[in-house]
Amino acid sequence: MKRFFQRLLKEIEYITTKEWTLNDTGNFWDSIADYDDINEKTYSYSRRFVDGYRLCSIPDNSYILDICARTGNGTKFFYEKGKVRKSVCADVSSVFQNICSSNLRKYNIPFETLLFKKYRLPFTEREFDAIICFETVEHFSKPAIFINELYRLLKPGGEMLLTTPNFLWGPIHWMAAVFNFHHSEGPHRFLRRKNLVSIIIDAGFKIIKEASTVIIPGGPQSIIRFGEYLEKKLPFYFISLLALRRILICQK
Secondary structure (H helix, E strand, C coil), X not given: CHHHHHHHHHHHHHHHCCCCCHHHHHHHHHCCCCHHHHHCCCHHHXXXXXXXXXXXXXXXXXXXXXXXXXXXXXXXXXXXXXXXXXXXXXXXXXXXXXXXXXXXXXXXXXXXXXXXXXXXXXXXCCCEEEEEEECCHHHCXXXXXXXXXXXXXXXXEEEEEEEEECHHHHHHHHHHHHCCCCCCCCCCCCXXXXXXXXXXXXXXXXXXXXXXXXXXXXXXXXXXXXXXXXXXXXXXXXXXXXXXXXXXXXXX
């Protein structure tokens, strides 16, 4: 019971804090060293890569910025699909950087890591062919500054693949953390679609594709398959309201 109340108070702190630093985010993720063990059992986790790949048109052999790469699974997935010539796996967590390096070396994937604590990254303008940004923008308390920096780093005509949780799923994520069903989201603020789209367009991007995915995030295979069926059959409006994840394909 003591741990329950500790988790409850921590989650209240996360959802009521209006501004936090990149150090705060990094320190939180440093505490989730079993990130891969947890997400290996989570159906909705792998869907971010599968659905993102299906929707994007990132050219083969691209120089990619994997922003907040965590343990490197996004880079690994896209490398296996032929999309990565080299990846820069940037993150605010030193623990994740170490795990990422260890994971990617096993597969001889060309990569560099970058531990960063400021919104401005040490790269020249228009450096990257593509950017992959999985479940990350919500962990920055200044999302507009973050998206503007990604725009600066992307080559003209390049694509940014961005995924983020649906705002309406915030309470479910919160309860999952409180009841210890899944790891916490730490410092975060889920963005309403209208606000996120406005930030992306104001930065200069054009949204060329948008989708919402994952109606049922886990459970028996029959239930998961039913969720996948609903994703194909329900109108976009309802999927946009109900689905766990938003995917935006943005072009500079």
